[in-house]
Amino acid sequence: MTETVFYIIAVSLCVFAVLSVTVKDVFHSAVWLALALLSVAGIFLSLDAAFLGVIQVLVYVGGIMTLFIFAIKLTARIGDRSIRQVSQQSVCGGIVSAGIFGVFLIIIYANQWNDMMLPPGQGIGLNGLGKALLTTYALPFEFISVLLLAALVGAIVIGKVKQ
Amino acid sequence: MTHDILFILPEVVLAAGALFILVCGVFGCRRWLLGFLALASLTLAFFVLPGGSNTASSAFSGMLMGDAFGFAMRIFFLVATVLAVLLSMGYRWQDDDDAGEYFFFLLVATACMMLAVSSGNLMMLYLSVEMLSIVSYVLAGFLKRDIYSTEAGLKYFLFGALSTGLMLYGITLVYGLFGTLNLADINARLALSGVYAPTLILAAVLVFAGLAFKASIVPFHMWVADVYDGAPWPVAAFFSVAPKALGFALLVRVFFGSSALMHSGWPGITAVLAILTMTIGNLSAFHQDNVKRLLAFSSVGQAGYILAGLATGLLGLQAAFFYMIIYVFMNMGAFASAALLSPNRMDLAAYKGMGQRAPWGAMFFTMFLLSLAGLPPLAGFLAKFLVIRAAVEGHYFWLAAAVVLNSVIAFFYYLKVIKIMYMDKPASVKEVAISRDGYLLLAISCAAVIGFGLWPKPLLDILAVIFA
Amino acid sequence: MIPLGHYVLLSAFLFCVGLFGVLTQRNAIRFLISIEIMLNGANINLVAFNRYFGASDATGQVFALFVIGVAAAASVVGLVLVIAVYRLRKSVFIDDFNLLKW
Structure with a gap:
């Protein structure tokens, strides 16, 4: 049962992602991206990474997508829909991407990844994740807080309007 | 534990100095005073560099590694930033706005570069490079009322986000191949098994792409002209020396660690x-x-x-x-x-x-x-x-x-x-x-x-x- | 049972879709959307590798968590730059940003 669910989520994720980069209206593109991000959270759940799935929904869908919608609405122009959203080189870009995907196909089937099956158990779980964050990975964990501060200050510096 | 904290004391000093300058800037300090504070932080950071780190050691469970190369590069970045701060103090800016934030970003960028060059783990490397990049985008677009500067900032962001995205994907492939992100372990395993797996080559190309972007190596040099042109003079000068040197230092760190890769x-x-x-x-x-x-x-x-x-x-x-x-x-x-x-x-x-x-x-x-x-x-x-x-x-x-x-x-x-x-x-x-x-x-x-x-x-x- | 290869395939597909978007989009915000798709592909890779390689350490999940945080920070700065450019140029199309050309 879980396998069918995974394949349904995976296929819909692919569909949402493709729709996101191909539709004409940028707002629709953002909506498809939000659905794709929700599907990714579903994938995380299927990999027994429940905490990560919840964080994905909260931060990505809840935070980043809100940011995107704000930015889209703040930079909208009348008559946007008539402007070409995709450049003339879309055929060339499509060939490049398809080529790289072909490379990936070769690599995946040449590797031992295709035969690996799920080991028994529940994965590392929330306990193990928390312990790792505060012991082995304590330095990057603290470092990220400086990163967030820097991004915040940067956004304010560039975004604020002089009174 | 103390060994770990002593190891990153210079970066902590820089971060604390950066915060202090940020607060001083809010309270209306002039640019020359803020610059002087920045120079003081950099000098203090130099003096607290761990003296015994010439021997191979690791800190924070292998996140960082202490060797002579890392130690020398940390001094290098401190010196480069001292020069950049001097230029920022001596340059005739259009106005005195946001000087506190400016020095905050410069010092934070220096701390990131120092951490990146002492990384022993690809996760730490990616995080520090990404943080340096984010701070650089802001610095490039710093003059927000100037058309050229904001355009430079946006262009740098677009190119930079793509290149770090490529590098990240390469790092995930490396993780998939070796099951670990620790550089020493990866090099040890490479020495045993050799290099010719196509996946490894793809991963190496992707990681190289990200680092070559910073080092402005062809064909990842397209951003340089536009970004240096639009960014403020002191920022362009800083970009042309410090992140570029970081790109080269990380190329050495990542690719020169394994002799197998060198011969292939x-x-x-x-x-x-x-x-x-x-x-x-x-x-x-x-x-x-x-x-x-x-x-x-x-x-x-x-x-x-x-x-x-x-x-x-x-x-x-x-x-x-x-x-x-x-x-x-x-x-x-x-x-x-x-x-x-x-x-x-x-x-x-x-x-x-x-x-x-x-x-x-x-x-x-x-x-x-x-x-x-x-x-x-x-x-x-x-x-x-x-x-x-x-x-x-x-x-x-x-x-x-x-x-x-x-x-x-x-x-x-x-x-x-x-x-x-x-x-x-x-x-x-x-x-x-x-x-x-x-x-x-x-x-x-x-x-x-x-x-x-x-x-x-x-x-x-x-x-x-x-x-x- | 789902082999690991299928997860990697999914991740590779997302990476290529994102790459296609990056190479062809004229709108800066859609460029960013494509980058987010690429980063999510990388995250799926990380979590899948972590799960399939044995349950002793959490490296992949921790890294994926950090990638989400970094992506958030980068999006904030990127979108603020887009808005800053828009204020001055009234456009978000990359082709229009030609002030710094030859």
Whole structure:
């Protein structure tokens, strides 16, 4: 049962992602991206990474997508829909991407990844994740807080309007 | 535990200093005071660098590694940022806004670079590079009311986000292959099993792409001209030395750790990329009317010479890093001279007759341009000579020939600027004033360029110890 | 049972879709959307590798968590830059940003 669910989520994720980069209206593109991000959270759940799935929904869908919608609405122009959203080189870009995907196909089937099956158990779980964050990975964990501060200050510096 | 904290004490000092400057800026401190505080933080960070880190050690459960190379590069970044802060203090900005935030970003960027170069784990490496990038995007677009600056910031962001995305995907593939992100473990496993898995090659290409972007290696150099052109002068000067050096240092950290990778075609590919980089950089600089773009393409060409050093083995490694140290002083000096002589106009015509209008400034600028061109007895000549010698000793004759040919070509556009300064009639006879901090920076850089040119031995000895 | 290869295939597909978007989009915000798709592909890779390689350490999940944080920070700065450019140029199309051309 879980396998069918995974394949349904995976296929819909692919569909949402493709729709996101191909539709004409940028707002629709953002909506498809939000659905794709929700599907990714579903994938995380299927990999027994429940905490990560919840964080994905909260931060990505809840935070980043809100940011995107704000930015889209703040930079909208009348008559946007008539402007070409995709450049003339879309055929060339499509060939490049398809080529790289072909490379990936070769690599995946040449590797031992295709035969690996799920080991028994529940994965590392929330306990193990928390312990790792505060012991082995304590330095990057603290470092990220400086990163967030820097991004915040940067956004304010560039975004604020002089009174 | 204390060992860990002592290890990152310099970065902690920088971060604390950055926060303090941010707060002082909010309370209305002037730019020169904030800059002085930044210099104080950098000096304090230098003095708390862990003294015993010349032996191989690791900190924070393998997130960081302490070896001579990391230690030397941390000093390198501190020095480079000191020069950048001096330029930011001496440069005539349009207004005094946001000076606190500016120095905050500079110090945070330095801390990121120092952490990145001591990384022992690909996760730490990615996080520090990404954080440096984010801070750089803000610095490039810092003058938010200036069309050119915001456009430069956006362009840098677009290119940079793509390149770090590629690098991240490469790192995930490495994780998939080895099950660990620890560089020492990965190199140990590579030594056992060899290199020819296609997945590993794809992963290596992706990671190389991300790092080559920072080091402005062809074909990832497209952003340099636009970003250096639009960004404020001190920011462009900082970009041309510090993140670029980080790119090269990380290339060494990631790719030189395993001898298996070194023997499998790395030298050939790197040599080709080096020739492309120096040629494209120098040729593009030729027909530039804009002095910022000219210096930007010139720095791409210089990156090519440094890469040529990395291609030729151990001797070349020493040559490349000698070149990089000299490059910091001469490129910073060149950018600083150009910025201080003409802060607002960027076309070459603005420099007409600078020989009369600002004799000292023009003299400094000439020194730096001649060193970049490789004229003896300045340090730039010695740096190029070492790279050529390393190439010849490794039997890369065509690489050595390319370096020589490129130096000859580049000489002509450096000479063009000097000619404009001394031979053309100035547009106005108003004297150009350069601030005291500006003169201090120019004097320090010039002393380094001349000093290392005449007495390189101490530096060369240190490099020989590091790369033994 | 789902082999690991299928997860990697999914991740590779997302990476290529994102790459296609990056190479072809004229709108800066859609460029960013494509980058987010690429980053999510990388995250799926990380979590899948972590799960399939044995349950002793949490490296992949921790890294994926950090990538989400970094992506958030980068999006904030990127979108603020887009808005800053828009204020001055009234356009978000990359082709229009030609002030810094040859």
